[in-house]
Amino acid sequence: MSKISTQKAFIFLGAPGAGKGTFSQIFVSKFGWVQLSTGDLCRKHIAQGTDLGKQIDFAIKSGKLVDDVVIIDMVSQWVDEHIKMAPGIIFDGFPRTLVQARLFLELIQKRFSELVVNVIQFEIPDSLIIERLSARKTCSNKQCQAIYSLLEQSTQKSQKNGICDKCGSVLMQREDDKSETVAARLQIYHQHAQPLLDFYKKNNFIIHRINAQAPLQAVQGELEMIAGI
Ligand SMILES: [Zn+2]
Numbered sequence: 001m002s003k004i005s006t007q008k009a010f011i012f013l014g015a016p017g018a019g020k021g022t023f024s025q026i027f028v029s030k031f032g033w034v035q036l037s038t039g040d041l042c043r044k045h046i047a048q049g050t051d052l053g054k055q056i057d058f059a060i061k062s063g064k065l066v067d068d069v070v071i072i073d074m075v076s077q078w079v080d081e082h083i084k085m086a087p088g089i090i091f092d093g094f095p096r097t098l099v100q101a102r103l104f105l106e107l108i109q110k111r112f113s114e115l116v117v118n119v120i121q122f123e124i125p126d127s128l129i130i131e132r133l134s135a136r137k138t139c140s141n142k143q144c145q146a147i148y149s150l151l152e153q154s155t156q157k158s159q160k161n162g163i164c165d166k167c168g169s170v171l172m173q174r175e176d177d178k179s180e181t182v183a184a185r186l187q188i189y190h191q192h193a194q195p196l197l198d199f200y201k202k203n204n205f206i207i208h209r210i211n212a213q214a215p216l217q218a219v220q221g222e223l224e225m226i227a228g229i
Pocket of ligand 1: 141167
């Protein structure tokens with residue numbers, strides 16, 4: 001039997017707007033990694049009407065949080081399907097809570113012990129997040145959803161003010177990116193981040209602190225080094 005090669009995995013831990021999505025996309029398109037987003041996965045299960053999807057749909061419709069055990073079942077199934085397909089896995093914003101982290105560690109130890117997990121902690125001040133996200137505009141075309149920034153120093157400015165470079169649709173601000181919403185999202189993030197970090201430390205995860213204010217190329221270089229690319 002052929003030996004299973006070592007699999008790399010990143011857990012991206014960082015505030016909304018810290019750049020997790022950007023670097024996930026780079027690793028997916030450039031290096032063929034796969035990215036787990038539990039939000040997308042929930043929507044997929046609901047759309048396909050799987051047993052897990054039915055449980056998730058029921059929770060959401062009753063205004064409850066989806067049970068962590070259901071989330072872990074879904075993640076387990078997904079990792080199983082993808083672990084041999086790609087050189088690396090990114091867990092983007094997952095585990096979100098301490099309960100999820102405990103169940104995730106158990107899962108790795110029991111079923112995916114070949115995974116080498118690096119926790120990537122994106123460090124960036126809240127004030128900068130608020131500045132970044134409130135200057136973020138998203139293409140209103142649902143098929144496109146390209147993201148731009150109004151910030152003077154940004155490399156993601158659109159050519160024409162308020163118009164998408166890719167499809168010519170009008171740019172808009174997502175509800176999620178409005179400053180009141182961002183402040184609430186940051187508060188939730190901070191509530192969970194420190195207990196998660198303490199848990200990772202206690203359980204000997206490898207933690208890398210990344211300065212997410214650094215230029216994109218620098219952050220990317222650092223991540224490639226950690227991944228051994
Ligand atoms: Zn567009």
